Amino acid sequence: MHLTLLKPNRNDRKETPMSLVDTKEFQRVLERKHKDLLSASSNREEIAIEATADEMDRLQQKLSREVAIRNLDHSSKLLKSIQAALERIEDEIYGVCLRCEEPIQEKRLRAIPWASHCVACQEILDRAGSTQDGDDRSIGFAA
Numbered sequence: 504m505h506l507t508l509l510k511p512n513r514n515d516r517k518e519t520p521m522s523l524v525d526t527k528e529f530q531r532v533l534e535r536k537h538k539d540l541l542s543a544s545s546n547r548e549e550i551a552i553e554a555t556a557d558e559m560d561r562l563q564q565k566l567s568r569e570v571a572i573r574n575l576d577h578s579s580k581l582l583k584s585i586q587a588a589l590e591r592i593e594d595e596i597y598g599v600c601l602r603c604e605e606p607i608q609e610k611r612l613r614a615i616p617w618a619s620h621c622v623a624c625q626e627i628l629d630r631a632g633s634t635q636d637g638d639d640r641s642i643g644f645a646a
């Protein structure tokens with residue numbers, strides 16, 4: 504007579520200690536956005552100034568160059584936020600507010616998948632900080 508001990512497979516389930524949302528889904532969204540931004544920012548032809556005789560053209564180009572640089576600055580900030588969010592997915596703390604450690608509303612994450620703070624904390628940070636995009640402020644935060 505042979506007895507096989509059947510253990511309950513309690514530990515087989517992948518544990519998600521803090522994240523309450525489907526991080527796989529957000530990871531896909533973030534990675535796609537990350538790729539989009541990278542390919543967009545490598546497209547730098549706009550920034551090169553072409554030599555043109557016409558003064559109006561020069562002015563126009565100077566203007567679009569400034570816009571392109573500003574966009575680049577914005578997307579590099581966004582890139583950092585997205586990278587940080589992807590890191591939080593790996594660390595399994597994605598969807599958790601970095602300030603109060605409460606879960607971030609899923610609705611908010613769907614709107615801003617790289618959000619690092621809940622609405623309440625973001626408001627506090629926005630009011631306290633000088634920057635408009637407070638989500639960037641969490642970069643460098645040691646959890």
Ligand SMILES: [Zn+2]
Nearest residue numbers: 600603621624
């Ligand atoms: Zn919070």
